[in-house]
Amino acid sequence: MEATHVSVMKDEVLAAMMIKTGSVAVDGTLGLAGHGSEMAKQAAPGGLFIGFDWDQQMLNRAKEKLADISDVEVKLFHADYRELPEKVREACTEAGRPPYADAILLDLGLNNAQIEDAERGISFRNEGPLDMRMDRSQGEPASALLNRIGPAELEQILWDFGDERWARRIAKVVVERRKSQPLKTTADLVDCVMAAIPAAKRDQRLHPATRTFQAIRIYLNGELDGLEECLIEIGQVLSEEGVLVVLSYHSGEDRAVKQAFKYLADTDDFENVTRKPILPSEAEIAANGKARSAKMRVLKRKRISENS
Template sequence: MTIHKPVLLHEVIEGLNLKNGAVVVDATLGGGGHAIEILKRIGETGKLIAIDVDEGAIKSFSSKLKVQSSKVEIRKPKAGNFLTVRDNFVNLKNILGGLGVETVDAILADLGYSSDQMEDGARGLSFQKDADLDMRLDRNNKVTAKDVVNNYTRNELENILKIYGEEKFAQSIAKKIVEYRKDREIETTLELVKTIESAVPEKYRHGRISPATKTFQALRIEVNQELENLEKFIPQAIEVLSPGGRLGIISFHSLEDRIVKNIFRAQARGCLCPKNFPVCRCEHKEKVKIITKKPVVPSAGELESNPRARSSKLRIAEKI
């Protein structure tokens, strides 16, 4: 059972312009909320390739699909037309190549973590649950948050917190972590939370937002290589789209959204020659048209029923 509520569901499904029989990639299956709606739209002749780096998400979706199709809410696609792939979306082109799929009609990436993963005490993703400092979505990855916190130099920690966490107390938090680990390793989320609390001014310790929020964000980004993966994924996704096909990306923090916005803009630009060139020499052609001039954000109604949607932003581009 999933507790995850899909974010911007209506906006995504309408924005991807899904047709009966379409071939679609859900690059971040998660609890499958978007996948179920995609299946309803593309019908029995459509094909859905659902990717997730987390084995648990793949397994629990298969049982969810059985229940949903037994309620005749959706018709299962024809045999072989619904595939789940446990892999990182950074390997999109290889994944599709391995399946013999050359082009697709729509791709969705709903970035980050599902509520199931955040609530899973064993993962150490949340500062609200005491757990081993792990944070890996892909259990096959070698580096955990514990490795980062205990082995990175003070400078490296400070940089990660500054850049990935946009944490104004990066310097003092990195200093406290290094002091703490002189005696023993930081092993659990709560040990880390306490260390962070001891590094920030008193008034930030008991506020509405935990002082650990940004450090945890930074560590999750570092451990799961989130920004590098996104930067490598978008151009591949655009490449495999068929003309008129759409790519939708939902991001949850400004660093991700900036990457999506900048790559979409760069791919939507034609000639890249300096302005003073009288004729184009680069022959660069625009690859996409941007459908969402401004990012789509959740309605007040959605925010009320799903506070987790708070920081979500959807951007859509269409292949030319």
């Protein structure tokens, strides 16, 4: 059976966006369209729904789900959301509408269907090839990276993208092990982490390999590259009263969102609706542990100035 995904903070996201019938709603990280299908329904009748995912498999599954929704025009792109501003302007113009979106969602990171697929090598829980690429037609797998880079560079990656306090020791173990046995599988990396972090010092709530896997994946896929600049550009395609909602799952992501929203709010054309991020309720975390690290921020456009 194919794995599913439980959408995070769905009620809070939909309440913040207040999508009206006939409006333009955009999901930049469609996944299995858990949020996206609700957004499309709210935009019907007469609305335009635009979705993006850089993973073709996710896009195919989202397309099936969206096919059941009537009275809304749907346009899907197999693309990075960094292309969102340009593609949204084009899609709106093609549909005979002004080149602005009334609601935009970015639910960053991965969905559960990707994590559970052992062949992708994303999760420490499923043994598989140590790959981790979102687009397997490009770049190198995680195994090649880990068998190549120096200890200082690896330590920096674990620290910057995983907040891993055992970064130095983990990097040292990886570099030592690969001399006799290059890393090939997710289990090889888990073994290195376990050897590096003393049993008595392990976090009881998080699997010891969580931060390492997250850090390597974010770095390998360039998930934070240009995120702040990209969010600033995305703000420019909001309509007057249009709302951008971002869900992030890691301190580096949230920092970029916070800075981009602050930059835009300083121009006076935007309102930073959430000075402090909104967090999932305890009930949601109890029902879906994967929501634990989510932070939601909301930005609203107040006006479109002539020079913007």
